[in-house]
Amino acid sequence: xxxxxxxxxxxLESVGLISREQxxxxxxxxxxxxxxxxxxxxxxxxVSKTDILKTLASQFGMEMITLTGLDIPQEVLDLVPGEVAxxxxxxxxxxxxxxxxxxLSDPLDVETLDSLRYVLKCNVEGVVxxxxxxxxxxxxxxxxxxxxxESMLEEITxxxxxLPGDAMKVLSAESDVTEADAPIIKLVSLIILEAFRSRAxxxxxxxxxxxxxxxxxxxxxxxxxxxxxxxxxxAIISRxxxxxxxxxxxxxxxxxxxxxxxxxxxxxxxxxxxxxSNHGESIVMRILDKQSLMLGLPxxxxxxxxxxxxxxxxxxxxxxxxxxxxxxxxxxxxxxxCLNYINRPDRKIITVEDxxxxxxxxxxxxxxxxxxxxxxxxxxxxxxxxxxxxxxxGEIRDMxxxxxxxxxxxxxxxxFSTLHTNDAPSAVIRLIDIGVKPFLVASSTRAIMAQRLVRxxxxxxxxxxxxxxxxxxxxxxxxxxxEQANLFRGKGCTDCNFTGYRGRLGIFEIFLVNDEVRHMxxxxxxxxxxxxxxxxxxxxxxxxxxxxKVIAGVTTLDEVFRVTMGDVD
Numbered sequence: 199x200x201x202x203x204x205x206x207x208x209x210l211e212s213v214g215l216i217s218r219e220q221x222x223x224x225x226x227x228x229x230x231x232x233x234x235x236x237x238x239x240x241x242x243x244x245v246s247k248t249d250i251l252k253t254l255a256s257q258f259g260m261e262m263i264t265l266t267g268l269d270i271p272q273e274v275l276d277l278v279p280g281e282v283a284x285x286x287x288x289x290x291x292x293x294x295x296x297x298x299x300x301x302l303s304d305p306l307d308v309e310t311l312d313s314l315r316y317v318l319k320c321n322v323e324g325v326v327x328x329x330x331x332x333x334x335x336x337x338x339x340x341x342x343x344x345x346x347x348e349s350m351l352e353e354i355t356x357x358x359x360x361l362p363g364d365a366m367k368v369l370s371a372e373s374d375v376t377e378a379d380a381p382i383i384k385l386v387s388l389i390i391l392e393a394f395r396s397r398a399x400x401x402x403x404x405x406x407x408x409x410x411x412x413x414x415x416x417x418x419x420x421x422x423x424x425x426x427x428x429x430x431x432x433a434i435i436s437r438x439x440x441x442x443x444x445x446x447x448x449x450x451x452x453x454x455x456x457x458x459x460x461x462x463x464x465x466x467x468x469x470x471x472x473x474x475s476n477h478g479e480s481i482v483m484r485i486l487d488k489q490s491l492m493l494g495l496p497x498x499x500x501x502x503x504x505x506x507x508x509x510x511x512x513x514x515x516x517x518x519x520x521x522x523x524x525x526x527x528x529x530x531x532x533x534x535x536c537l538n539y540i541n542r543p544d545r546k547i548i549t550v551e552d553x554x555x556x557x558x559x560x561x562x563x564x565x566x567x568x569x570x571x572x573x574x575x576x577x578x579x580x581x582x583x584x585x586x587x588x589x590x591x592g593e594i595r596d597m598x599x600x601x602x603x604x605x606x607x608x609x610x611x612x613x614f615s616t617l618h619t620n621d622a623p624s625a626v627i628r629l630i631d632i633g634v635k636p637f638l639v640a641s642s643t644r645a646i647m648a649q650r651l652v653r654x655x656x657x658x659x660x661x662x663x664x665x666x667x668x669x670x671x672x673x674x675x676x677x678x679x680x681e682q683a684n685l686f687r688g689k690g691c692t693d694c695n696f697t698g699y700r701g702r703l704g705i706f707e708i709f710l711v712n713d714e715v716r717h718m719x720x721x722x723x724x725x726x727x728x729x730x731x732x733x734x735x736x737x738x739x740x741x742x743x744x745x746x747k748v749i750a751g752v753t754t755l756d757e758v759f760r761v762t763m764g765d766v767d
Contacts, residue, residue: 412426514612526651660687
């Protein structure tokens with residue numbers, strides 16, 4: 199019995215097609231008779247293969263079709279050579295614009311679709327059809343074609359194949375990978391595919407005392423999903439480490455790696471981190487979707503007035519613009535959106551990052567490597583000789599980096615960077631604490647923006663709601679403005695996985711540094727004094743910006759309170 203069989207039983211049981219007892223019997227008989235659980239269940243008359251196939255297809259968002267009587271145009275058949283169709287046991291059924299749709303018999307076989315995308319050099323989507331119908335169609339449409347498996351393998355393995363699991367690359371490069379490893383390869387691929395389909399930003403594989411827990415971070419909140427059996431823990435972790443080019447022999451120290459894959463036609467990078475824990479190695483895979491680079495400023499969450507202010511700031515010719523907030527608050531996404539907005543042929547942009555998270559066309563990106571002495575400071579000293587107009591520093595971490603960034607801004611460069619502070623005015627004090635002279639901070643800093651991410655209300659189940667007594671109490675003096683307001687909440691639906699939220703957007707606190715503020719920085723006043731002055735000059739706090747978005751109907755009071763508990767204004 200394979201991991202796939204276990205996964206199929208869990209799905210059938212969860213949708214009510216079989217009982218727990220029937221699942222247990224099928225598990226036992228599968229092992230005893232050395233048959234798949236699908237064969238066992240269908241032979242015993244518990245559930246038909248067609249019903250199982252329909253259920254699996256539905257779970258993976260795929261359509262079930264019948265090939266019998268279907269007339270497939272010759273121009274579609276010509277898109278897939280006979281040897282490819284036979285090797286992967288698929289039938290091309292139609293082509294719509296740039297997407298080729300093929301029929302396959304196993305909805306869990308995500309590797310086949312990704313292999314086809316590589317081999318056919320086009321976007322491929324799948325529909326599900328019974329195996330016997332696919333076999334009949336292959337014999338009918340490709341009766342006179344054949345091909346060598348060896349030649350096909352040679353064709354596929356000539357380059358690096360971007361698959362979930364990168365299966366062909368591993369099979370060709372590692373002699374100890376056998377057919378017995380295929381279920382683990384497929385299971386890891388499924389974990390990644392389901393995370394992508396769930397819009398997860400992170401995958402957490404966590405060894406516990408009696409279970410191997412899998413969790414997805416969706417819209418900033420962790421959700422536990424069906425976990426593989428504990429006995430598969432070691433194999434799954436080893437598989438991920440192989441994919442990320444990490445040492446599977448070393449289990450005592452933390453390791454970092456990277457996986458580049460193509461999932462459903464989208465190029466993804468997975469940044470992988472492992473750390474030893476009491477019950478095995480804990481793995482976190484951060485999913486970096488390159489399409490998020492194309493976000494415009496409105497998609498970040500700016501309302502029109504803040505967007506105008508921010509567009510003016512990023513259009514300046516010199517000075518430092520800082521984005522602050524805790525880890526996971528969207529700072530990197532904001533910086534990339536800024537670079538995307540101002541990236542023009544007449545501007546030279548250089549970034550210094552650790553690591554380079556996204557590849558951007560037209561921008562020179564430098565990856566910091568402390569192991570060979572290429573630190574932020576060393577890279578910055580060199581890139582200033584490259585005569586850039588705009589510099590982006592992933593993070594200001596030390597005095598040397600901060601000093602070079604300040605000097606760059608004072609010599610005609612526009613510098614973007616990030617700091618870890620709770621609010622915008624505190625960033626000034628943080629720079630001074632690092633060791634930058636107050637007069638240099640005052641002279642170079644143009645603006646500081648603090649940000650957080652709040653979940654957006656799901657549009658599919660959005661409904662009117664009144665604020666609760668607890669929420670009104672938390673609003674304090676502002677409660678009167680919301681008492682009779684028509685607010686919104688998500689009731690929960692399949693589209694948002696019954697959370698009421700789908701997607702995230704930013705709330706912002708923009709601190710503009712004018713002459714009056716510069717004088718206060720030069721005098722080394724406290725962060726609270728700077729904050730008071732900023733409020734007098736019209737700065738909205740994070741909570742105030744969040745409440746504007748509550749009134750606009752894009753988020754909820756709960757969300758704003760959750761991420762701005764430290765905002766006491």
